Amino acid sequence: MYTPAQNRYETMTYRRCGKSGIRLPLISLGLWHNFGGVDTLENARAMLRRAFDLGITHFDLANNYGPPPGSAEENFGRLMEQDFRPFRDELIISSKAGYLMWPGPYGEWGSRKYLIASLDQSLGRMGLDYVDIFYSHRPDPETPLEETMMALDFAVRSGRALYAGISSYPADLTRKAAEILKSLGTPCLIHQPSYSMFNRWIEPDLLTALRDTGMGSIVFSPLAQGLLSDKYLGGIAAGSRASKPHGYLRPEQITDDKLTKVRALNELALARGQSLAQMALTWVLRHPEVTSALIGASRVEQIEDAVGAIHQPRFSSDELSRIETILAG
Numbered sequence: 113m114y115t116p117a118q119n120r121y122e123t124m125t126y127r128r129c130g131k132s133g134i135r136l137p138l139i140s141l142g143l144w145h146n147f148g149g150v151d152t153l154e155n156a157r158a159m160l161r162r163a164f165d166l167g168i169t170h171f172d173l174a175n176n177y178g179p180p181p182g183s184a185e186e187n188f189g190r191l192m193e194q195d196f197r198p199f200r201d202e203l204i205i206s207s208k209a210g211y212l213m214w215p216g217p218y219g220e221w222g223s224r225k226y227l228i229a230s231l232d233q234s235l236g237r238m239g240l241d242y243v244d245i246f247y248s249h250r251p252d253p254e255t256p257l258e259e260t261m262m263a264l265d266f267a268v269r270s271g272r273a274l275y276a277g278i279s280s281y282p283a284d285l286t287r288k289a290a291e292i293l294k295s296l297g298t299p300c301l302i303h304q305p306s307y308s309m310f311n312r313w314i315e316p317d318l319l320t321a322l323r324d325t326g327m328g329s330i331v332f333s334p335l336a337q338g339l340l341s342d343k344y345l346g347g348i349a350a351g352s353r354a355s356k357p358h359g360y361l362r363p364e365q366i367t368d369d370k371l372t373k374v375r376a377l378n379e380l381a382l383a384r385g386q387s388l389a390q391m392a393l394t395w396v397l398r399h400p401e402v403t404s405a406l407i408g409a410s411r412v413e414q415i416e417d418a419v420g421a422i423h424q425p426r427f428s429s430d431e432l433s434r435i436e437t438i439l440a441g
């Protein structure tokens with residue numbers, strides 16, 4: 113039987129999610145990789161337990177996480193039942209729909225038909241009565257935004273979800289989505305965009321849109337899938353994401369140009385007394401609009417390393433400009 117650490121709320125910091133009543137841990141854990149049918153359930157269990165012991169109260173899923181698609185939710189459901197059922201009210205569990213899940217015209221994108229059917233399937237796989245956050249996983253260029261937002265509103269009103277979220281929506285659509293959801297009476301809690309030192313698309317417009325709409329945000333792949341650590345400096349190690357056939361990080365993305373930057377960033381991190389992964393997390397969390405950094409992990413130690421980032425020193429202006437110089441190449 114799992115007994116969580118008594119002191120689990122003593123070290124984590126929680127940040128308010130936009131203008132909502134919810135506070136999220138600065139570090140959240142996503143189950144995209146390493147929790148699927150191809151992975152080891154006992155390792156998944158160890159990571160979830162350690163995360164919760166360290167005050168990580170938010171686990172992020174989606175219908176398609178695996179592989180195979182759906183298997184991360186199934187595994188999470190097993191672990192929920194065996195370990196976490198008594199702690200359901202201490203957890204924020206999210207899921208999403210938007211990418212391909214089943215054949216035919218109703219198995220992906222943003223129709224009400226797909227979103228609600230998918231959410232019901234996710235709840236079944238996880239053995240939950242409700243998720244805390246349900247996301248539209250990606251904007252659909254063909255479905256009217258009103259329909260997608262009405263589906264999120266319905267998910268909340270019908271008790272399947274407590275809050276609505278959007279993922280990877282550009283700034284203009286974010287503003288429109290927020291307006292529609294507000295008019296329906298279900299404010300948009302949160303945006304989930306990608307963001308890291310190597311992927312800064314949210315900086316020009318989206319951060320302002322988040323501030324203006326009062327939405328919080330949780331940024332995914334803050335370590336650029338592991339590139340922003342020291343793990344690829346000696347080549348592609350066996351067992352790393354880039355080494356796996358189903359890993360989303362492909363070896364050709366690990367270019368010499370990236371590695372030169374990683375090496376320089378690693379030196380700066382060490383001079384600050386932290387690991388590069390920790391520095392990359394401190395860096396995304398420097399924006400008040402970023403509520404939480406959504407990491408992935410393949411081992412318990414990576415979660416411990418990430419949580420170690422939350423009490424690290426803020427950046428001096430000199431350090432920030434050195435990072436800019438390194439990233440500019």
Ligand SMILES: NC(=O)c1ccc[n+]([C@@H]2O[C@H](COP(=O)([O-])OP(=O)(O)OC[C@H]3O[C@@H](n4cnc5c(N)ncnc54)[C@H](OP(=O)(O)O)[C@@H]3O)[C@@H](O)[C@H]2O)c1
Binds near residue numbers: 280
């Ligand atoms: N909304 C969306 O469209 C979307 C898209 C993608 C992801 N997400 C969410 O974001 C979550 C995180 O994404 P991500 O896994 O790409 O995030 P990430 O934190 O950038 O990358 C995680 C990977 O980095 C490596 N790593 C982590 N900590 C490390 C450390 N201390 N030292 C060295 N390597 C370390 C591990 O790779 P190894 O396996 O190589 O050890 C780990 O699996 C997902 O689980 C999912 O919930 C959402």
